[in-house]
Amino acid sequence: MTSPRIAIIGAGMSGILTAIKLSEAGYDNHVLYEKAARLGGTWRENTYPGIACDVPAHLYTYSFEPNADWSQAFATGAEIQAYFEGVASKYRVPERIRFNEGVDVCEFGDGRWHLRTSTGREDVADVVIAATGVLHNPRVAELPGLASFEGACFHSARWDHSVSLDDKRVGVIGTGSTAIQITSALAGKVANFELFQRTPQWIMPIENPTFSDSDKAGFRRDPSRLAAVKAEADAAFQNFSNAVIDADSNEIHEIEAACMMNLEKNVRDAALREKLRPGYRAGCKRLIFSTNFYEALQRPNTHLVTEGIERIEARGVRTRDGQLHELDVLVMATGFVADSFIRPAIVLGKNGKSLDEAWADRPVAYLSVSVPEFPNFFLLNGPNGPVGNFSLIQIAEHQVAYVLQLLDEIRSGRCRAISASHDATARFEAERVVAARQSIWATGCKSWYLDKDGVPASWPWSRERFFEAMARPALEAFERVP
Incomplete structure (x- = not known):
């Protein structure tokens, strides 16, 4: 199959990356389906x-x-969006995107994906790459x-910018990363701000230095300076990656101490401090990084x-104590x-x-990329990948390189279809579950990392092990149709 037709689903970070790398590898017969405009x-x-x-910007690149x-x-967010738009334009990715067209059905039959x-369009592809994200x-x-609320109400991912916040009483339900960022941005800047907390979060303090025009010019003149900034951020994140996979590591204890x-240092009122003190270990939930959340929460008209x-x-x-928060x-x-x-x-x-049947127990994929009995169907940032460990761009780049090697099995004619075997997937998943139970995510909190059985659904090993696993597919772990 000299030129397999490839359908990429999703034109976000990993979809853009996939299109670029496919073109570089000579796979010119590909299309991206994007549900949005x-x-x-x-x-x-x-x-x-x-x-x-x-994630530090120079790592998220x-x-x-x-x-x-x-x-x-x-x-x-606006800078990151502009970056992806610029990269996509440079590599002429938008020319291959069918915007406002989501994929509703993918069905494998007669050796191809239908x-x-x-929009009602019907297409046929030899390979499907799901770059839909998490x-x-x-x-x-x-x-x-x-439904009875008479004010403006929306999910944070569907922010209604037509709603003015000037002199408004704003309430936010939730205390994840998004809620903490919104609090930092709006507290003290609206008439009244209330954060409704079910579970307190550990907050990792960070510094967020700006880069001057002189800094940027220096990066452009001397790429080694830019590489050094990236290397420094990479080393810090490697420390974090090592911390979360071992609940008894020195690194996680250092993170807990910093949180x-x-x-203790930045919340002055003792009663408020205790309300903000989690009853679980730092890192058990996705760790939140902030420069000023505690400061923002203590501003006037913020509760x-x-x-x-x-x-x-x-x-x-209306809260359970009978109070109405208008x-x-x-x-x-x-x-x-x-x-x-x-x-x-x-x-x-x-x-x-x-796929619902295959994932009836929980979503599982061999190395987070391939699902048994779903030939020529590959996931990026799929089940049990290192979502909480390091930059998703690093993950996606290694996964795309891995998938390209599987595609070469098809293009070379060595097989027509390829998917992970049940045995290899079962062995991988059994080993992963054992290791996941040793991670900080399994130390007694509720989080979106956990599956219905309380097992962390993430990569539980080191970054180096992930890179090694992605370096070259073990073809004996795959079923191939000649």
């Missing part, structure tokens, strides 16, 4: 006040497209009376609400359905087996 994925959809990446123009160490899109299906809390000191929510009413939020704007910073991946698209593999 613009590319960018997460950074297109999330535009809430204060949005920024919690394609290795082949370093960026000398980041304004600060942790880039804003696709049906939201956090793209918003989770809205099922709160009694939510504890941040709380932390820890009473449980009884219901939503026309004028605001609001003009209610933001649901309640996260995403993290185990959806390509779903809700219907994916049918060999003999009509659905």
Whole structure:
């Protein structure tokens, strides 16, 4: 098969990357399906006040497209979106994108994938690459009376910029990274701000230095200076990666100490401090990085609400102590359905087996890339990948390189179809589960990292092991159709 037709689903960070690398490798017969009118994925959809990446900008950058123009160490969402748009344009990716066209059905039959899109289009591909990401299906809390609220109400990933916040009473439900960033951006800048907390979070203090015009010019003149900044950030994140996979590591104890000191040092009121003190270990939930959350929360007209929510009413939020918190704007910073991946698209593999059936127990993929009985179907940032460990761009670049080697088996004629075997996947998953139980994520908290059995759904080993696993496929772990 000299020129397999390849369908990429999603034009976010990993979809753009895939299109670029396919073209470089000579796979010219490929198309991207994007459900929205613009590319960018997460950074297109999330535009809430204060949005920024919690990975240093020079790490959250394609290795082949370093960026000398980041304004600060942790880039804003708008900057990241502009970066992806610029890279995509440079490599002429938009020419291959079918915008406003999501994929509703992928069905394997007669050795090929048959696709049906939201526009009714029918397409056929030899290979499907799901670059749909992890956090793209918003989770809205099922709160009694939510529909009765008379003010503006929206999920943080669907921010309504037509709603003015000037002199408004704003409430935010949730305390994940998004809620903390919104708090830092809005506290003290609206008439009244209330953060509704179910579970307190550990906050890792960070510095977020800006880069001057002189710094940027220096990066452009001398690429080694830019490489040095990236290497420094990479070393710091490697320390973090080592910490989270071992609940008894020195590194995680150092992180816990830093989070504890941040709380003790920066929250003046003892009662507020105790409300903000988590009852679980730092890192058990996705660790939150912030320069000023505690400072923001202690500003005038800013309040932390820890009473449980009884219901939503026309004028605001009624908590279980009977108090009505009157609001003009209610933001649901309640996260995403993290185990959806390509779903809700219907994916049918060999003999009509659905992905829902294959994942009835929990989402599983060999090395997070390939699912047994789904030939020539590959996932980027799929189940059990290192989502909480390091930069998603690093992950995606290694996964794309791995998938390209599998595609070469098809292009060379050594096989027509390839997918992970059940045995290899079962062995990998059994080993992964054992290791995951030793990680900080398994130390007794509830988080979106955990599956229904309480097992962390992430890569539980070192970054080096991931890179080694991605370096060259062990072809004996795959079933190939000649």
